[in-house]
Amino acid sequence: MTSPLQQTIELLKAHFGERLSVADAVRDHHGHDMSRQPTRLPDAVVFAESEDDVQRVVASCFEHGVPVTPFAAGSSMEGHTIPLRGGISLDVSRMNRIVAVNSEDFDAVVEAGVTRKQLNTHLRDMGLFFPVDPGADASLGGMASTRASGTTAVRYGTMRENVLALRVVTPTGAVIATGRRVKKSSTGYDLTKLFVGAEGTLGVITEVTVRLQPIPETIASAICTFETMRGAVEAVVATMQSGIPVARIEFLDEVAVDAANAHSNLGLKRAPTLFLEFHGSPRWVEEQSQSVAAIAADFGGSDFAWSTLPEDRERLWKARHETIYANQSLRPGCKTYTTDVCVPISRLAEAVLAARADVDQSFLTAKIIGHVGDGNFHVGYLIKPEIVEELAEAERLAERLYARAMEMGGTFSGEHGIGITKLPYLRREHGDAVDVMNAIKAALDPAGIMNPGKLGQVG
């Protein structure tokens, strides 16, 4: 007798042929992500090339009660795409068509598998760009599902603000369009925002309409070093409070500067440092950077070096993004245990300094980097995960970090989402609101097949 799972795979195989794979290597690729979560293999992987494909897979899984977990770039940090209960890994990375760029309306319609770099390459000659930049070359569908953000959110917002509309295959196999290609609407429940951040537990996003920005007339980058960590963070707080619309304002502590220097040859002074970017007209960019330089000086900032050369800027942000991979230079053989808290800006200095103090009292090393303009920062504990004591210590420190952030009115995840790793924190942050989340999940996914075992079912 064949199981419902086997039946589903056979049915789908008959339709998808080679686009359904049960090969070990393929299943393994879809069984892990960038997180520390153990691999869990799907029973089969289907490569969807269209919304119809997605609809067919989901409808079939719904009929037979088989789990479906969406997958694209696999760049999740918290285990979102790991198929905890097996079943089908639904890979949408081949759905990579740019459907439309509406340059007059500053929006683009793309299939879910389009990556942000692909979109920006496509847009470059049109004088437009898509601003959300989490570092990784993630898919737009994945970024929407995780409510991703990154270095530019301080100016342009996160995926929450930048997704205008979606097409979604619901867990019962219906196809819906949420939202319209307009800047405002007050017609009905905001389903777009419900699916943004739902981590693939309420349906499969097939198409994303995103907001675009004009490439600024002038872009200037700047580096500023500080005597103390407190000074650097307080300069950020003062900058934000002054209302200057910085496009990026990133903090790196000494350890992160070491990493950047070693990995990218930046030759920076070993000190708490801010990386900044300003967008606007030449005069306006100059005014912004002068204002920030003055603020920085008040907080012990010096060497405020700014440049409008693209090559300086690219080197800077490449180094910033690579700090996460720049571990070998700090401690050969180690990995980064990454965290991701966000606090009200008024509590930022306190939160960052307390995190640093925790690390200073521990036997572990850690680097701190942050999208500090939003109150969001990452403490990366450098550990050898196979050493039980190191993993346990990182977990202990992370627990302190998360608890402190929530106590300050902050959140245990600013931009990485929950995935598997952070499910234990959900109810601690949201209390009985989790019951409302679970009720929504049960209503939209009565068979419990969409990315099961995660958000909406556990917590």
Added chain:
Amino acid sequence: MTSPLQQTIELLKAHFGERLSVADAVRDHHGHDMSRQPTRLPDAVVFAESEDDVQRVVASCFEHGVPVTPFAAGSSMEGHTIPLRGGISLDVSRMNRIVAVNSEDFDAVVEAGVTRKQLNTHLRDMGLFFPVDPGADASLGGMASTRASGTTAVRYGTMRENVLALRVVTPTGAVIATGRRVKKSSTGYDLTKLFVGAEGTLGVITEVTVRLQPIPETIASAICTFETMRGAVEAVVATMQSGIPVARIEFLDEVAVDAANAHSNLGLKRAPTLFLEFHGSPRWVEEQSQSVAAIAADFGGSDFAWSTLPEDRERLWKARHETIYANQSLRPGCKTYTTDVCVPISRLAEAVLAARADVDQSFLTAKIIGHVGDGNFHVGYLIKPEIVEELAEAERLAERLYARAMEMGGTFSGEHGIGITKLPYLRREHGDAVDVMNAIKAALDPAGIMNPGKLGQVG
């Protein structure tokens, strides 16, 4: 034998005493709003003074299956607060405490009955303001529920972008907190955004955390008149496409200018006109207005008059907001049949001109005003509603307007919401996504008591 309704009223009366009223005048006040919808009386009105009060009313109504409709300022344009199925009108206007202003974080926590003017008066000395400005002195709870916006949304966003967190009594009487006082979070379904725009059908908002803005160093207002309506609208489109962050950019057609002149003695030239506002440093405001003046000139704009005097500015925006009441001067005894569409900016000129052409071919008069920077505009047909032919003609024209907006990828309501009036359009715009909305409603409000007969149940 007492009915469940009578039982509920008696139980609540025992607790609330004089804060529960069945007086005709009180019920009548809670039985209509600013819309054309016929009055429908609640069976009783309860004046809540705290979240506990709200919780008690909702829990009791849930137990007995009695309808509850939230009410505050009563400034809805579409019948949101009319208790279609009777029951309890739950008035939160006395919940008007400003709980906290976190000036360093640019946010404020207020009870749902606080009005926007009350909040701004409170904030003035702190150098902060709450930007969302729909004209009416609406309550923050009501503005959140309608996903309101208005003249400043082009720069600062709508309630969607400006509500950070909520406290809500759910339809089963649970109290939940959605969201945190942080700029970013990726932890769980975005319940805040789900309740924003839910029109009181998923629960009663008791507390709203909103984003604040620093009062700009310089505010300049400007008026510019155009030879043609097309020129005015195309100047707006070009301004938006240039990326200049205008704080307000409002369009008035000749009829609206007539109304403003007659009602507020503005002495404006009778021509398609833009009202503008710029926020920023003195130099930056000057740069913005020079750029817009140059764009306007390209499209036949002249008399670009700008001023940084507060009195000029106040007169301007008061006149703009009062255009809606300025009917008597245009046609004594008439009322405005208001509409509210929003289209992609690339279709704005076409949409506005087609609306004008419709009116020109009709026996009705209409004024067109709009938050055109967002693609949002209102055609106000001037009718005597007691004349059947006039009402029918306004409905015919509105239907054409809505159909055209949806065809262009726009929406039938940019900021006024659905209420009762626009329920017939919901499925036309959202298709099967309405099934998802209805499933959410059924899951969160199993007894169907929250503002019943509207969004989530009909459409």
